[in-house]
Amino acid sequence: AQTVTQSQPEMSVQEAETVTLSCTYDTSESDYYLFWYKQPPSRQMILVIRQEAYKQQNATENRFSVNFQKAAKSFSLKISDSQLGDAAMYFCAYRSARGNEKLTFGTGTRLTIIP
């Protein structure tokens, strides 16, 4: 069974600074997808970024980028130029590429932005 581990329950960063959230996962599969989801206090889960395991290039979405290390099974999220609106719970998630829609989530990292 796949597992996802987020070892940082809480993180804080000064506004406009850069922060990196860590995620490791365990799987025996070679083809899969990884995601970062953001859940603000309003509770609506929002997709931040996704990475296909077969792609070597790290995904980037505006201020959000990932560092995907397949051999190390590591998938960290970097947020640049942090903004107050980035404050939220961030969840790392894994999904098999074998047609199984199940997302396996980590326990989340609560990110606080300090003005």
Next chain:
Amino acid sequence: KAGVTQTPRYLIKTRGQQVTLSCSPISGHRSVSWYQQTPGQGLQFLFEYFSETQRNKGNFPGRFSGRQFSNSRSEMNVSTLELGDSALYLCASSLKSRGYEQYFGPGTRLTVT
């Protein structure tokens, strides 16, 4: 395009009762998944439906069931409610069943007293 909608948003039930939650996916999306979110267990997968068929089920007791209609709307039902069923129930839809992002609804907050 409208997002995933869930009704009701909040619900209070008594132990032993049953409850039905509804999810309307994004227009054109055919896959609907359900998740339970609690402080203790985090986010756990309940089941996924695609074209009215349950494709995958998480490790939950048989009291948890669901279905999907021809218009892709989905319902989940919990019978004989227990205090531990208090949770935020999230629904997510995706365009197809492979390789597409899941988009989440706002959730239904269920409280069992």
